[in-house]
Each structure stands twice: as structure tokens, then as C-alpha cells.
Amino acid sequence: MTGNSLTGNSLTGNSLTENSPAEGPLTGQDRRQALLRRLAALPPARREALRRAMTGASAVPGLPLSSGQERLWFLNRFDPADSSNHILWCLRLRGPIDPGGLAAAFTAVAGRHEVLRARYRMDGDRPVQVVPPPEPVVLELADGGADPDAAVIALFDRPFDLERHPPIRVALIELGEGHALLCIVLHHIAADGWSLNVLMREVGECYAAHREGRRPALEELPARYADFVAWERGQAERVGPARLAFWTERLAGVPVLDLPADRPRPPRWTGRGGRVELHVPDAEVVRFERVAGQQRSTLFMALLAAFQATLGAAAGQDDFCVGVPVAGRGRTEFAPLIGYFSNTIALRADLSGDPSFRDLLGRVRPATLRALQHAGEPFERILGALRLPRDLSRPPLCQAMFNLTHNLPKDDLLRTAMGDLGVEVYPPPETGRTRAEISVDLYRGPEGLGGSLEYGSDLFSAGTARRVAAAFTALVTRAGTDPDLRLSELSRLSGISGLKGE
The missing domain is CATH 3.30.559.30 (Nonribosomal peptide synthetase, condensation domain)
Structure with a gap:
């Protein structure tokens, strides 16, 4: 940073540590008091930038959480191994599967939706979400073997480290003979049932676009x-x-x-x-x-x-x-x-x-x-x-909870094709979790x-x-x-x- 920045006028030249010749030598206590006065005179944004620089905190400002996210964040902190707030969706794929294209499709969608790449941490006494720049979504590869449901459950049960890793994981589980399971696990802090339909619509379009060598036909999002x-x-x-x-x-x-x-x-x-x-x-x-x-x-x-x-x-x-x-x-x-x-x-x-x-x-x-x-x-x-x-x-x-899923959009959840792949919903195995x-x-x-x-x-x-x-x-x-x-x-x-x- 240069100019009016922490390496410019804030800490060098006419800076917080400079003595005026007219003031003469300062005692240690005088220096501390002068420093505190100068810190207090800084604009709030400059004080926050200085605090982050001195403490090693992220320079990316934290965004507040919704009320629902706050509760899920504290539940995760209370019991990080609890997978009852994980969302699972599985599709059986048939055809010439392109793992690189699938990874690129999920990466493109995460680039559009900040919540899919957010990290969650405490900032003082409140949780915040920090959104890093777009990053690749890793597509895990696994062999389903004789019991593909066991691989699905292992993927589902693995805890999310919400402070260090994104709240989504994706795996391709090989079944042989040109078949595979595409398994998506999301933490509830980043998605709900409606979101699954949005996710599958955009992933389907991005995958098809990748296979056809064109740009995805997705409208700009109206909000964040x-x-x-x-x-x-x-x-x-x-x-x-x-x-x-x-x-x-x-x-x-x-x-x-x-x-x-x-x-x-x-x-x-x-x-x-x-x-x-x-x-x-x-x-x-x-x-x-x-x-x-x-x-x-x-x-x-x-x-x-x-x-x-x-x-x-x-x-x-x-x-x-x-x-x-x-x-x-x-x-x-x-x-x-x-x-x-x-x-x-x-x-x-x-x-x-x-x-x-x-x-x-x-x-x-x-x-x-x-x-x-x-x-x-x-x-x-x-x-x-x-x-x-x-x-x-x-x-x-x-x-007790009750739900009738008649009013949620699900056309893309029940899709039968994704690019040149045949697709059908794979009934998720029993996860052994309930809310x-x-x-x-x-x-x-x-x-x-x-x-x-x-x-x-x-x-x-x-x-x-x-x-x-x-x-x-x-x-x-x-x-x-x-x-x-x-x-x-x-x-x-x-x-x-x-x-x-x-």
C-alpha cells in the first residue's frame, strides 16, 4: 500500500512514532500517551485497518450473518461432528463423464454465489462471514466398490470446518460401466431446499456450456x-x-x-x-x-x-x-x-x-x-x-416437524439430462441423522x-x-x-x- 496508507503517512514520515524537536525527549509513558492520542484521532476505517495489520487479521472485512446462520454457526461450534445440518443430494450419471467439466461447472457457480465460498469466524464477540476471491471447487474422486452407499455416507458425515473450508463438497463416485454418482453435500449455513434447485440449474447449464465450448447462458444475479x-x-x-x-x-x-x-x-x-x-x-x-x-x-x-x-x-x-x-x-x-x-x-x-x-x-x-x-x-x-x-x-x-414439499421449485432437481449425460435422482441412503x-x-x-x-x-x-x-x-x-x-x-x-x- 502506498500514499495515505499504513506504509505511507500512517507509520513513516509524519507518523505516529515521530517526535517534534520542540517537544524534546519523551519518556516511555509520554510516548504511550501520545500514541494513544494519535490512534484515537484516526478515522474509524484507518483504526480498523491498523488493528488488522498489527494482529494479522484478514484484510477482507467480515459480513454479518443472518439470524438463521448465526444459530447454525453456534451449533457447529458446539458440536462440529454433528452432521444433522448437512444437506445431501445425489445423481446417477450415465454417459461420457467429464470430471474436469464438472469441477469447472461447480467452480463457476461458486464464483457467482459468494455464500458457497464463505468462511465463518469470530470477530470480537460476533460471528462474521469472510468471502475470499473465487477459487476452484475440488471434485473428489472415489470408487463406489460393492457398497456405494457407504461412500456416500462417509462423504455426508465428514465434518465441515467452516472457518477454513467452503461449506460445499462434491464427489464423483465411480460405479463402473460408464455410470457414476455425483454427490453434493452442503452445510445448511449456505443453502436450503430451494437452493438445491438453483444449484442444479446452474451446474447443469455450466457443464453443458463447458462441453459445447461456449459461455454459460446465465443471467446476472439481481442481489447477493x-x-x-x-x-x-x-x-x-x-x-x-x-x-x-x-x-x-x-x-x-x-x-x-x-x-x-x-x-x-x-x-x-x-x-x-x-x-x-x-x-x-x-x-x-x-x-x-x-x-x-x-x-x-x-x-x-x-x-x-x-x-x-x-x-x-x-x-x-x-x-x-x-x-x-x-x-x-x-x-x-x-x-x-x-x-x-x-x-x-x-x-x-x-x-x-x-x-x-x-x-x-x-x-x-x-x-x-x-x-x-x-x-x-x-x-x-x-x-x-x-x-x-x-x-x-x-x-x-x-x-416435532412437518413439511409438505409441494411449493418448492424442483424441475432442475428432477432433471433427466445434463449436457450429454443422462441423469436420474439417486435416492439418498439413510444418513442416521434427524433434526x-x-x-x-x-x-x-x-x-x-x-x-x-x-x-x-x-x-x-x-x-x-x-x-x-x-x-x-x-x-x-x-x-x-x-x-x-x-x-x-x-x-x-x-x-x-x-x-x-x-
């Missing part, structure tokens, strides 16, 4: 993830107090969901989990949708009500919270970005008075609509405002309702999870036929008699 962080902070100042008041009033005094467990609860939540599949045939879903429509409810609202009824019967409770993820991209300029935008809203169940399923829908619908009107309030701020008792053995506030004690993730397809139930394996056996899944799907089927049955009767007919036991 840092713009979302600034917008979120501005929202917190403008409308945050009213939104927060809604949630603190709505959730005051909510009890934990205390499901009867097969095993003693460990003192600390570990995130270890398992998964069982769910399915409801199309004809039964159509009847269930008809009931929902009669109450002016969506399929999402009706399935949430059925899940609440299942949990309430299993736990013997009529009051608890179910967490629901929302996209969190309230502005159009955020739609084409990769980043962690998703938020969780806590929907409080009200099963009091043993209502009919139809009456329960009449409660769930307005409660869901009001919650969605206030969905922009970050979950982390709600947790802080509620001042819940500290309990490391459970996920905070929402021990809730019990959660349901569903999708509506032409064959009906599909999805999975994940469960905390520290608490529940696989047999218990299968019974809960069967009871939930049975309740959906029965409610579609007899929506005026009370929940107690629906639960009895669906076989919900508690979770415990094989």
Missing part, C-alpha cells in the same frame, strides 16, 4: 446473500417488534411435546435418527383433499391437522408445537440466489375438547393463515424472546402421498416409528371417509395407542 442479511436486519427494526409480539403472545406457556419413549432420554440431544417410508394411495388422498376443500383448507392444512391428531393421541396431549419450514424468500430478487433463507414457524396445536376432524380443520386453517402472515420473524429471535427453560436433551420449542424427535416430510405425486417419517433413534425404536407412520396414514384415510368422527374415535380406529413397545 449479503443483501438478504441487510434486508432481514432492516425488517427487524421496522416490523420486527409487532411480529415478535404476535409470536410471544401466541406461544406463551406452550408445553413440550412429551412423547413416551422406548429408551431413557439422554442428557444431550445428539441428532441420531432413523427413517421409515410413508404412502397413501391416490384414491384415498383425493377423498381427503375433498374434505379439506369443504372446509376451505389446503392439503397442507389438512395433513398438518392429521399429524397433530396423531401426535396428540400418542402423547396424551392437546397442546404442543409443530415446526413447519417456510421458504423465507419474500422478495423476487432473492428467488435466484443460493443461501440459507428458510425459516421455521411454530404452529401451536389445539386439540382441546376432543373435536371432530372437521372441527379441528376449522381451528388449524385460521391459525395457519395468521402464522404465515408473521412468518418473516426469524425462529431464533422467537426462541430468545420466549426465554424457554434450558434443556439440552430436546430440540427447542418444536420437538427433530419426530418429523414427517411428504410430497403429493400422481400415485398419491409419499414421503418419510424420521425419528430420534436415541428415544424410539424402528418398530415404534413404523407404528406411528402406519397410524398417521390410517388416520388420513379414515378422516377422508368420516371427517365428523371425534379425534378420540379416529385415533382408536387408526391404531394409535401410544408409542412405546416393539
Whole structure:
């Protein structure tokens, strides 16, 4: 640096260490006081530059994190080996695979989206993200051997060092005969479900462009993830107090969901989990949708009500919270970005008075609509405002989660070609991780309702999870036929008699 810089007028010539001849010799204490006065007179930006130069800190200024990122950062610091906040996506590739082209495609996308190459560290008492210049994304090569799922799980489980390495890793796992698995693992701090579709759209275009010797046909991004962080902070100042008041009033005094467990609860939540599949045939879903429509409810609202009824019967409770993820991209300029935008809203169940399923829908619908009107309030701020008792053995506030992935873009996730390669989704193996004690993730397809139930394996056996899944799907089927049955009767007919036991 030259001119008015740390090597110019700041530390040499007319500098902090110069004595005026008129002042005469200075004592050590005089020198320290003079130095402090001159430091105090520097502009803030110059003081910060000097501090970084003297301490060896990065010259790249740190950017603030979003509320969701801050929580994920502290969870990672608390348990760096926990992979429950990793996102996995795998594709089977067929054809003349070009590893160099794949690496170049991911490198190009990371060059467009700063969040894919950010590093996270503490700056004083706050975490910041530092974005280095674009750098190559390494494509790892592995042999799938006789058990490619084991290679996938090893890639998924490997911890992210968020301070030193980017929050994305990519591997090509050879299967032989011109087949390979392209496996992508992202830390949640840099991406969400919506981001996966953006990532695959841009990687597909960049790979095709590389193979065809042309420039990728990608539009310039209208914003950066840092713009979302600034917008979120501005929202917190403008409308945050009213939104927060809604949630603190709505959730005051909510009890934990205390499901009867097969095993003693460990003192600390570990995130270890398992998964069982769910399915409801199309004809039964159509009847269930008809009931929902009669109450002016969506399929999402009706399935949430059925899940609440299942949990309430299993736990013997009529009051608890179910967490629901929302996209969190309230502005159009955020739609084409990769980043962690998703938020969780806590929907409080009200099963009091043993209502009919139809009456329960009449409660769930307005409660869901009001919650969605206030969905922009970050979950982390709600947790802080509620001042819940500290309990490391459970996920905070929402021990159960529910998701219907009907509103997320997925055309590029389900793509069948990438350049000259044939592509199909490779069902990810069970990772053994979960973010809730019990959660349901569903999708509506032409064959009906599909999805999975994940469960905390520290608490529940696989047999218990299968019974809960069967009871939930049975309740959906029965409610579609007899929506005026009370929940107690629906639960009895669906076989919900508690979770415990094989």
C-alpha cells in the first residue's frame, strides 16, 4: 500500500512514532500517551485497518450473518461432528463423464454465489462471514466398490470446518460401466431446499456450456446473500417488534411435546435418527383433499391437522408445537440466489375438547393463515424472546416437524439430462441423522402421498416409528371417509395407542 496508507503517512514520515524537536525527549509513558492520542484521532476505517495489520487479521472485512446462520454457526461450534445440518443430494450419471467439466461447472457457480465460498469466524464477540476471491471447487474422486452407499455416507458425515473450508463438497463416485454418482453435500449455513434447485440449474447449464465450448447462458444475479442479511436486519427494526409480539403472545406457556419413549432420554440431544417410508394411495388422498376443500383448507392444512391428531393421541396431549419450514424468500430478487433463507414457524396445536376432524380443520386453517402472515420473524429471535427453560436433551420449542414439499421449485432437481449425460435422482441412503424427535416430510405425486417419517433413534425404536407412520396414514384415510368422527374415535380406529413397545 502506498500514499495515505499504513506504509505511507500512517507509520513513516509524519507518523505516529515521530517526535517534534520542540517537544524534546519523551519518556516511555509520554510516548504511550501520545500514541494513544494519535490512534484515537484516526478515522474509524484507518483504526480498523491498523488493528488488522498489527494482529494479522484478514484484510477482507467480515459480513454479518443472518439470524438463521448465526444459530447454525453456534451449533457447529458446539458440536462440529454433528452432521444433522448437512444437506445431501445425489445423481446417477450415465454417459461420457467429464470430471474436469464438472469441477469447472461447480467452480463457476461458486464464483457467482459468494455464500458457497464463505468462511465463518469470530470477530470480537460476533460471528462474521469472510468471502475470499473465487477459487476452484475440488471434485473428489472415489470408487463406489460393492457398497456405494457407504461412500456416500462417509462423504455426508465428514465434518465441515467452516472457518477454513467452503461449506460445499462434491464427489464423483465411480460405479463402473460408464455410470457414476455425483454427490453434493452442503452445510445448511449456505443453502436450503430451494437452493438445491438453483444449484442444479446452474451446474447443469455450466457443464453443458463447458462441453459445447461456449459461455454459460446465465443471467446476472439481481442481489447477493449479503443483501438478504441487510434486508432481514432492516425488517427487524421496522416490523420486527409487532411480529415478535404476535409470536410471544401466541406461544406463551406452550408445553413440550412429551412423547413416551422406548429408551431413557439422554442428557444431550445428539441428532441420531432413523427413517421409515410413508404412502397413501391416490384414491384415498383425493377423498381427503375433498374434505379439506369443504372446509376451505389446503392439503397442507389438512395433513398438518392429521399429524397433530396423531401426535396428540400418542402423547396424551392437546397442546404442543409443530415446526413447519417456510421458504423465507419474500422478495423476487432473492428467488435466484443460493443461501440459507428458510425459516421455521411454530404452529401451536389445539386439540382441546376432543373435536371432530372437521372441527379441528376449522381451528388449524385460521391459525395457519395468521402464522404465515408473521412468518418473516426469524425462529431464533422467537426462541430468545420466549426465554424457554434450558434443556439440552430436546430440540427447542418444536420437538416435532412437518413439511409438505409441494411449493418448492424442483424441475432442475428432477432433471433427466445434463449436457450429454443422462441423469436420474439417486435416492439418498439413510444418513442416521434427524433434526427433530419426530418429523414427517411428504410430497403429493400422481400415485398419491409419499414421503418419510424420521425419528430420534436415541428415544424410539424402528418398530415404534413404523407404528406411528402406519397410524398417521390410517388416520388420513379414515378422516377422508368420516371427517365428523371425534379425534378420540379416529385415533382408536387408526391404531394409535401410544408409542412405546416393539
